[in-house]
Amino acid sequence: MSRPARCRIDLAALRHNLRLARRLAPGARLAAVVKANAYGHGAVRVARALAGEADAFAVACMEEALELRESGIERPIVLLEGVFSPDELALAEHAALTPVVHSRAQLEWFLAARPRRPLDCWLKLDSGMHRLGLTPREFIEAEARLRDCAHLGQLVAMSHLARADEPGEGEGEGATRRQIADFRAALAGCDLPASLPASLANSAAILAWPEAHADWVRPGLMLYGASPFAEPHPQAAKLRPVMTLESTLVAVRELAPGERVGYGGRFCCARPTRLGVVAIGYADGYPRHAPDGAPLLVEGRLAPLAGRVSMDMLTVDLTDLPEAGPGARVELWGAGLDVGRVAAASGTIAYQLYCAVSRVAVEVRDDSDDQ
Numbered sequence: 001m002s003r004p005a006r007c008r009i010d011l012a013a014l015r016h017n018l019r020l021a022r023r024l025a026p027g028a029r030l031a032a033v034v035k036a037n038a039y040g041h042g043a044v045r046v047a048r049a050l051a052g053e054a055d056a057f058a059v060a061c062m063e064e065a066l067e068l069r070e071s072g073i074e075r076p077i078v079l080l081e082g083v084f085s086p087d088e089l090a091l092a093e094h095a096a097l098t099p100v101v102h103s104r105a106q107l108e109w110f111l112a113a114r115p116r117r118p119l120d121c122w123l124k125l126d127s128g129m130h131r132l133g134l135t136p137r138e139f140i141e142a143e144a145r146l147r148d149c150a151h152l153g154q155l156v157a158m159s160h161l162a163r164a165d166e167p168g169e170g171e172g173e174g175a176t177r178r179q180i181a182d183f184r185a186a187l188a189g190c191d192l193p194a195s196l197p198a199s200l201a202n203s204a205a206i207l208a209w210p211e212a213h214a215d216w217v218r219p220g221l222m223l224y225g226a227s228p229f230a231e232p233h234p235q236a237a238k239l240r241p242v243m244t245l246e247s248t249l250v251a252v253r254e255l256a257p258g259e260r261v262g263y264g265g266r267f268c269c270a271r272p273t274r275l276g277v278v279a280i281g282y283a284d285g286y287p288r289h290a291p292d293g294a295p296l297l298v299e300g301r302l303a304p305l306a307g308r309v310s311m312d313m314l315t316v317d318l319t320d321l322p323e324a325g326p327g328a329r330v331e332l333w334g335a336g337l338d339v340g341r342v343a344a345a346s347g348t349i350a351y352q353l354y355c356a357v358s359r360v361a362v363e364v365r366d367d368s369d370d371q
Helices: 011-024 035-040 043-050 062-070 088-094 104-112 136-147 171-188 203-208 339-345 350-356
Strands: 006-010 029-033 056-059 077-079 097-101 119-124 152-158 198-201 243-255 273-278 295-298 301-304 314-317 329-333 361-365
Touching: 006 011, 011 029, 011 043, 011 203, 011 361, 029 043, 035 043, 035 350, 043 056, 043 062, 056 062, 062 077, 062 088, 062 097, 088 097, 088 119, 097 104, 104 136, 119 136, 136 152, 136 171, 152 171, 171 198, 198 203, 295 339, 301 314, 329 339, 339 350
Parallel strands: 006 361, 029 056, 056 077, 077 097, 097 119, 119 152, 152 198
Antiparallel strands: 006 243, 243 273, 243 329, 273 314, 295 301, 295 329
């Protein structure tokens, strides 16, 4: 028998989440974000599952884009970080990719290229994130130069919201409103703003900021069924988890009060304790820094992590679950246990937990095509 650690991927839930984005932004086209191996869910399988419904895909770099093309994906693919050298523009032309231009250097590379057919381009404004993007003045000048470029295909204006995951009163809401206003002002400064499609909304903005939807939206985390918000949100509550990470108990031990568990003896038994050993660890993607008390589901019932996570194993306090024994199913996160809850307990975010999953067997299900 193989090791019991499993990552289950539900493609019906994936499509449900894409359709929720479509319903929330009915006037926009959807660029499904599948960078970082589709946040650990498998970029090729995700793209194939969404190929009939997403209008485009978005990745971080050339290697991710070429993997999709080589697997037969024909939809447009946006390179969110653009090209990293002028030579990559030839690859972009060959594979019909759409680079983002977010710097003066990339703009000059694009204008100096001599492709045999038009190249589409997304032009990025820094509206307040202050990572990538042109200043408003640079953006307006770049848009004018690109309009005059003989090999430009379709041009889309874009920016990225830094705090859309903080809806409600406070600094986060104010920052998002300023970014939306600054993006609109930059578009208005262009010669033909009405003819310039725009993209601003990430998952959080799709769910909570309809005024940011524009012509293209870019669902990422929400595709995989996790909420981008720290607090409950009515639209995020409609998402369905796509990934369930699970394993089984492989041993149960009876320990006396005062006994310590695992490396460093971090967990000390305060009472007679039934301790379960689960066949999964940080080499599989479970966070090593998860604290005692982090939630696990054992046969559908909550139980706390007890002791430091090891490379291949972790331990759980089963004292209040006397019926749980070797072979019992343990869910680390997924359909029964919100990944956001595990992330919050571990001082991290769902994105990191998803992206870290490795080594475990993957099982894909596609039971339905529900709306």
